[in-house]
Amino acid sequence: MNAASRPRGKTMKAEENDLLTRTDAGTAMGELMREFWMPALLSKELPAPDAPPARVRLLGEDLVAFRDSSGRVGLLDAFCPHRRAELYFGRNEAGGLRCIYHGWKFDAGGRCVDVPTDSCTPAQMQRLSTTAYPTQERGGIVWAWMGKGEPHALPPAMAFTVVPGEHTYVSKCLMRCNYLQALEGSIDYSHISFLHKEGETSSDVFGIGDMIRYSDEDGRPTLFAERTDYGLQIGARRDAGAENAYWRVARWLLPCFVIVPTAPGNVSRINLFIPINDENCWWYRIRWHQDRPLTAAELDSYRDVGEDYAPLVPGSYLPRGSRENDYLQDRALQRRASFTGIRSAQLQDLAVQESQGRVHDRSREKLMPSDMPIAQCRRMLLEAVRSHQSERQLPPSASRPELFGGYAFAVTRPRRMTFDEVRSSL
Numbered sequence: 001m002n003a004a005s006r007p008r009g010k011t012m013k014a015e016e017n018d019l020l021t022r023t024d025a026g027t028a029m030g031e032l033m034r035e036f037w038m039p040a041l042l043s044k045e046l047p048a049p050d051a052p053p054a055r056v057r058l059l060g061e062d063l064v065a066f067r068d069s070s071g072r073v074g075l076l077d078a079f080c081p082h083r084r085a086e087l088y089f090g091r092n093e094a095g096g097l098r099c100i101y102h103g104w105k106f107d108a109g110g111r112c113v114d115v116p117t118d119s120c121t122p123a124q125m126q127r128l129s130t131t132a133y134p135t136q137e138r139g140g141i142v143w144a145w146m147g148k149g150e151p152h153a154l155p156p157a158m159a160f161t162v163v164p165g166e167h168t169y170v171s172k173c174l175m176r177c178n179y180l181q182a183l184e185g186s187i188d189y190s191h192i193s194f195l196h197k198e199g200e201t202s203s204d205v206f207g208i209g210d211m212i213r214y215s216d217e218d219g220r221p222t223l224f225a226e227r228t229d230y231g232l233q234i235g236a237r238r239d240a241g242a243e244n245a246y247w248r249v250a251r252w253l254l255p256c257f258v259i260v261p262t263a264p265g266n267v268s269r270i271n272l273f274i275p276i277n278d279e280n281c282w283w284y285r286i287r288w289h290q291d292r293p294l295t296a297a298e299l300d301s302y303r304d305v306g307e308d309y310a311p312l313v314p315g316s317y318l319p320r321g322s323r324e325n326d327y328l329q330d331r332a333l334q335r336r337a338s339f340t341g342i343r344s345a346q347l348q349d350l351a352v353q354e355s356q357g358r359v360h361d362r363s364r365e366k367l368m369p370s371d372m373p374i375a376q377c378r379r380m381l382l383e384a385v386r387s388h389q390s391e392r393q394l395p396p397s398a399s400r401p402e403l404f405g406g407y408a409f410a411v412t413r414p415r416r417m418t419f420d421e422v423r424s425s426l
Ligand code: FES
Pocket: 080, 081, 082, 083, 084, 085, 099, 100, 101, 102, 103, 104
């Protein structure tokens, strides 16, 4: 589908906005998301067996994660089933997490294994179990299954989850807004010509020099979106000299994952936008190389240069730039050298996406043809939520982890090639 041939997108109704943005237990989108494995936290947040536990809030639920003595990760209701003290303060020891209030102990499967205050029969102990969600570790992330019954499949087989660990860099950053507006920013291919103008990076370790050059030259890309079993394949075509076109071909993986285009042979990128609750999400920002370990220069550029990743408050996953300090915007820099005056590409995204409101109200927008992929994504999500709500129908990718395994490329091709021809040439 070509954006130029479409009318303007339809403005969303307030109730549709609610349907897509609310993810607590019992909401329609919350129930759909619980049909997928979701990232709960980074593996390195639980660095060793019996390490201190971590607080987790995911899809509006308060949880506690711990790595037991055997290395297995437990993800339990945050509050002890006895009298609801927070298990985060507990002792992680000898195969379980022990509440510090009265000493009850739970294993990674949520079973109550010790009640030192009372004598209990095995049957009584069983009734004292707590909510526990299955977990699996892949690609430096602890994935959680919060659905009903047994998981449909293994966690998503994204390419970064199957390469050796030293090929991958995984981090996360808090966004103080709903997951959907964060996700929409990642499939918005016209903003690159503006928000990230001269701001993405001055070096070219990501192989995105072409993106900066052609996005500057052509601020009106022609957009395409093709429905697939995993979500959408999205193309943005820009003129690149007299003979060629510069294509960025991304993948949106339903419900909230995006494979970002990069030049073939370069470091690949993926974004996961995971609801903490309706007003906050984690942006998991992943870099990986298919064929080789990441170099020291690449790793340094992700960690501390501040041109690509938003600098974090040390020892946390909170960005240093925030609404309170105007995202460290430098007005002199904005006049002189940068479209935004905000120094890192990620922080530029945070500034505009958080500014849309904690939960962006889509009923007040004016959509244009350049927003076509976003309108398509919303439509597909609405369809998926409604058919799950009415008939318990699942998107194909919920039971087929291999559908998450593709790539997204930025390439230059002869001008005459169509979107389909470019897709099949990748
Ligand atoms: S509240 Fe946890 S053991 Fe009593």
